[in-house]
Structure formats: C-alpha cells, structure tokens
Amino acid sequence: GESVGLHLPTLSVQEGDNSIINCAYSNSASDYFIWYKQESGKGPQFIIDIRSNMDKRQGQRVTVLLNKTVKHLSLQIAATQPGDSAVYFCAENSGYSSASKIIFGSGTRLSIRP
C-alpha cells in the first residue's frame, strides 16, 4: 500500500549548522510532495512543496530535493536556529490540482544544540 516514511526519527543539530531531514516514499504515482513543521500542541505548518516534474526547489533557508529514481526526498534547513525545533513531516498528494487527501510520513523531531 501507499506509505511515506522517514529514515531518522530524531535529529540533533548544532545551532548554526545545516539540517537535513530525509524521507522515503513508496507510491511511484505520487506527483506532489510537501514538508510540514509541527510545533508541540499545534497544527502542521506548511514549509515548502515540490512537484514531481522538479528535482529541487528553494525557499527562504529551506531547500527540498526530490529523487524520483529512488523515491526519496529531503528537506535542508540552512543555518538552523532554535526556532526550527519541531517535528517535521513529509507528505504526499497524488492529486496536485484537486483537493485530494494528503498522506503524512512518520515524522522527524529536530532538536537544536546551543
């Protein structure tokens, strides 16, 4: 069945360093991927997305990379700050232009060392 999973459940990063969070997906038909950030007790917050016809997309301090060959995507956070501490989820949506349901991966907790 469809699944979106993460390689690492927790990640500890020195403040100021770059963070890389990885995600593997199994549904080769997925054509749209999203990264969300969730702080404790709050709903997920959209970070960045990427369509399957792209392999890289950059935002402010964040970059998402998509490797369709191995069905892998990653989220890179530059110059990690204490405010980046949260759980990060990758998610997939098989219907980019429709209100299709989004399936979430298992999540990675990012903690920042001072």
Next chain:
Amino acid sequence: GAVVSQHPSWVICKSGTSVKIECRSLDFQATTMFWYRQFPKQSLMLMATSNEGSKATYEQGVEKDKFLINHASLTLSTLTVTSAHPEDSSFYICSAPSRGGEKLFFGSGTQLSVL
C-alpha cells in the same frame, strides 16, 4: 494567508459523553475539509474527508457512527465524537485545501482527553 480556525483547543470530558469540534475556514470557502487524528509521538492519520452538502468519506477502520461529520456550509465542518471513551483521547486536527487544492491549511488542533 488562508486561516483555518478550530475550536475548542482542548476539552476534557467524561466517558460516555459526546464532544463536538468545529473547524472554520475564515477567509475562504472550502467544499472539502479533512479530519486527522494524532496520537502522542505519532504522525497524523487521516480519518475522513468532509464534503459540503453530502456525506463524509471515511478512511478504512474509522467508525462513521462514532465520528459524526457534518459539513453544512462552505466554511464550517464539525466532528462529533459520540460516546467518547478513554481510547478516543487524542489530538484532532482539521484542514482545508486552498482554492487550487494544492495546499492544505491546518487548524490549531483540539486535544481531547476522556476520563
């Protein structure tokens, strides 16, 4: 950006009672909304898709008679947990897609604790 308001943010109830959670799209219309449940240290699991003016679509394993969904208007969907039991204690989150459907905007979640 688009805002989804969810209420209440937390609720404590006795076993056997029913709890209603509201989800509103504040500055846009949503013919579809999604309800998720999240247990501690776990991911979000889709429970059902709420459709304005028609029946909700439930995911496999979700009891439709226990989790009643009503989507009576283009800006409001409600989830009612009927005859709640301690195992229903969880973080419930609603979401609504953007106009183009490509992004989801999430509510702030409701922490339900059933005693």
